[in-house]
Amino acid sequence: xxxxxxxxxxxxxxxxxxxxxxxxxxxxxxxxxxxxxxxxxxxxxxxxxxxxxxxxxxxxxxxxxxxxxxxxxxxxxxxxxxxxxxxxxxxxxxxxxxxxxxxxxxxxxxxxxxxxxxxxxxxxxxxxxxxxxxxxxxxxxxxxxxxxxxxxxxxxxxxxxxxxxxxxxxxxxxxxxxxxxxxxxxxxxxxxxxxxxxxxxxxxxxxxxxxxxxxxxxxxxxxxxxxxxxxxxxxxxxxxxxxxxxxxxxxxxxxxxxxxxxxxxxxxxxxxxxxxxxxxxxxxxxxxxxxxxxxxxxxxxxxxxxxxxxxxxxxxxxxxxxxxxxxxxxxxxxxxxxxxxxxxxxxxxxxxxxxxxxxxxxxxxxxxxxxxxxxxxxxxxxxxxxxxxxxxxxxxxxxxxxxxxxxxxxxxxxxxx
Numbered sequence: 001x002x003x004x005x006x007x008x009x010x011x012x013x014x015x016x017x018x019x020x021x022x023x024x025x026x027x028x029x030x031x032x033x034x035x036x037x038x039x040x041x042x043x044x045x046x047x048x049x050x051x052x053x054x055x056x057x058x059x060x061x062x063x064x065x066x067x068x069x070x071x072x073x074x075x076x077x078x079x080x081x082x083x084x085x086x087x088x089x090x091x092x093x094x095x096x097x098x099x100x101x102x103x104x105x106x107x108x109x110x111x112x113x114x115x116x117x118x119x120x121x122x123x124x125x126x127x128x129x130x131x132x133x134x135x136x137x138x139x140x141x142x143x144x145x146x147x148x149x150x151x152x153x154x155x156x157x158x159x160x161x162x163x164x165x166x167x168x169x170x171x172x173x174x175x176x177x178x179x180x181x182x183x184x185x186x187x188x189x190x191x192x193x194x195x196x197x198x199x200x201x202x203x204x205x206x207x208x209x210x211x212x213x214x215x216x217x218x219x220x221x222x223x224x225x226x227x228x229x230x231x232x233x234x235x236x237x238x239x240x241x242x243x244x245x246x247x248x249x250x251x252x253x254x255x256x257x258x259x260x261x262x263x264x265x266x267x268x269x270x271x272x273x274x275x276x277x278x279x280x281x282x283x284x285x286x287x288x289x290x291x292x293x294x295x296x297x298x299x300x301x302x303x304x305x306x307x308x309x310x311x312x313x314x315x316x317x318x319x320x321x322x323x324x325x326x327x328x329x330x331x332x333x334x335x336x337x338x339x340x341x342x343x344x345x346x347x348x349x350x351x352x353x354x355x356x357x358x359x360x361x362x363x364x365x366x367x368x369x370x371x372x373x374x375x376x377x378x379x380x381x382x383x384x385x386x387x388x389x390x391x392x393x394x395x396x397x398x399x400x401x402x403x404x405x406x407x408x409x410x411x412x413x414x415x416x417x
Contacts, residue, residue, distance in 0.1 A: 029053040029308065033084040034064045037294060038135065039327040042320045050311050053304060065089040072099060072299065081302040082312055087293040090122065090132055091371040100131040101298040106309040108133065114318060118368045119333045123295050126209060132295030133312050136321075136330035138261030139362040140197050140291060142171075142284040143268060145275070146351055148256040152181035158353060161282035168198070168226050171259075171285035175235035178256060186237035187257045189246065191227040191386040197259050198223035199379075200289025200369070206379055206407065207372035212417045215378060216404045224403075226286075227386055228396045238390045247271040259284050261291040262331040262359050269349050277351050281358050288362040293333065331359060338363075374414045381406035 031043070037059075047055045060067055064086060072079055085093055093100075103123075108130050112120055115134050123132030142165065150156040154174055155164050165171040175187030188194055199205060199220065206215035214220075230236045237255055239246045249255030251272040258264050268279060296312045298305050314320065321332035322342040337343060338360040346352045372378070385403040388394040 026303075027052075027054045029055050029082070029302070029304065029311075030078075030080040031055060031057045031082040031311075032060050032064075032068065032080040033057070033296075034086075035059050035061070036328040036330075037084045037086075038315060039320065039324040039330070041327055042315055042323050046311055046315055049314070050307065053307055053311075055311065065092075079299050079301045081298065081304070082308050083297055083299060084135070085132060085295045085297050087122075087138075087295070088376065090295055091375055092373045093297075094125050094131070095373050097125045097129050097131050099300055101300060101302065101305045101309075102129040102131065103133055103298070103309060104128075104130045106298075106305055108309070108313070111313060114336065115333050116335060116363060116366075118290075118366050119293065121368055122371070132297050133316060134333035135294040135296060135316060136292075136324065137333050137363055137366075138263060138290050138292035138331065139359050139366060140200065140259060140261050140284050140289045141358050141362055142257060142259055142282045143264050144257040144280055144282065145253055145278055146280045147278050148182060148185060148253045149178070152178045152185070154178060156280065158280050158282040158358060161280065162358075165285050166283070168194070168286045172230060172233055172235060175230070175257075176233055179235055182256075185254050185256050186235055186239075186249070188230045188236040189239050189241065189249070189255055189258055191231055191236055191238075191390055192383055193241070193259055194230050195223050195227035195382070195386060196291065197284065197289050198226050198286060200291060201287045201367065203367050203369065205369050205371060206375055207370075207411065207416055209370045210417070211372060211374075211415065213378070213408055213411045215382070215407050215411075220382075221400070224382070224386075224396075224400055228389060231390060232396075236390065241267070251275060253278075262355070263292065263329055265347075265350065265355065266329045276349050279350050280353055281350055281355050283358055283362060288365050290363075290366045293331075331363070335360070335364065372416070374411060374416050377414060378407045378411045378416065381410065 043057045068083055119134045119137055123134060124130050142161065144161060146156040154177065155161050165174050178185055178187050202219040204214060204219055208214050237249060239249055239255065250268055251274065296316065298308045302308050318334035318336040321334050321337045322340045324330040325332055326342045338356050343356040344354055347355055381403045385399040389396055389399050
């Protein structure tokens with residue numbers, strides 16, 4: 001079975017689009033990605049740069065993973081030669097690693113030192129094959145309203161915010177102070193925003209490398225208790241990301257802080273266009289985590305994997321990752337990019353701050369975590385039960401017991417020990 005999609009993968013097919021005599025003949029090479037998954041300008045330049053093939057980029061809309069799995073499962077002639085794989089989906093592809101080229105055999109080992117070690121490792125299988133080449137990452141930080149913090153008597157400059165709110169306890173204390181000084185203003189958007197980051201700050205997740213369930217252990221319970229505490233303190237707005245209430249809270253200042261990944265700045269700017277200059281970014285409480293970030297892979301059906309690798313390694317070089325940041329807000333997985341002009345320019349939206357000065361160091365401190373193919377399915381009951389605490393005041397201990405029990409049931413159905 002191909003991950004949680006539950007679609008069987010057949011044997012390697014005899015040909016792909018590039019070998020099927022399509023409109024591009026034997027030279028055709030299809031690249032699948034999603035809107036803003038790569039810099040379109042870089043991809044378009046790759047088309048004219050690599051003339052030994054006819055590179056045909058396609059932005060695939062809708063559910064990208066579902067379409068990729070369906071295509072690869074069909075045994076048809078339209079399997080892409082190069083494909084993106086979203087970070088949240090990557091683990092579900094690793095059980096079928098034999099369906100992709102091992103990039104180490106194509107020369108990737110010579111480029112490893114250009115990429116963040118933890119991100120490089122996330123693209124590997126347990127037996128040491130590299131099937132995912134790093135695109136971007138999502139280091140977490142604290143995005144906050146400078147004006148609202150100042151009104152509440154809290155620090156408003158990034159270094160001072162980071163110093164006063166370096167731990168979750170300190171962050172929550174600031175949230176209590178904020179709400180007291182500016183009523184109906186919250187420092188936490190929803191329980192999941194605390195929980196998800198806190199889980200990412202740990203050294204493990206829900207399932208270990210032997211596919212044993214560890215979601216009932218202390219590292220998960222600690223994250224759970226933090227999320228519950230934010231709700232109990234009354235500093236949780238209980239507002240789901242992307243909803244009209246969430247947008248209104250960001251625009252109006254009643255939602256004065258978000259702990260989230262680098263791309264959260266884009267979401268804030270989209271939701272609260274008239275707040276330019278009022279936001280800042282500081283190191284987040286409790287350390288850093290990674291949320292999001294994707295990969296490029298080469299399916300085995302690709303007839304010219306050496307050329308495909310030349311293409312993806314060029315598209316995702318440090319220099320071109322700087323262009324990806326400028327064009328599509330993709331935070332680079334290449335540390336050398338952090339000192340390039342594209343990432344050292346002040347952000348008007350963030351009050352003239354250079355966000356990489358916060359996010360760059362955060363990116364290099366992210367812990368290595370094993371992510372099981374079953375991680376998403378096993379984590380879902382925890383999200384549901386945190387929502388029950390927020391929505392109906394369910395007893396947190398009962399909710400924890402129910403989340404663990406359901407996670408174990410889900411895991412057992414998927415083969416987790």
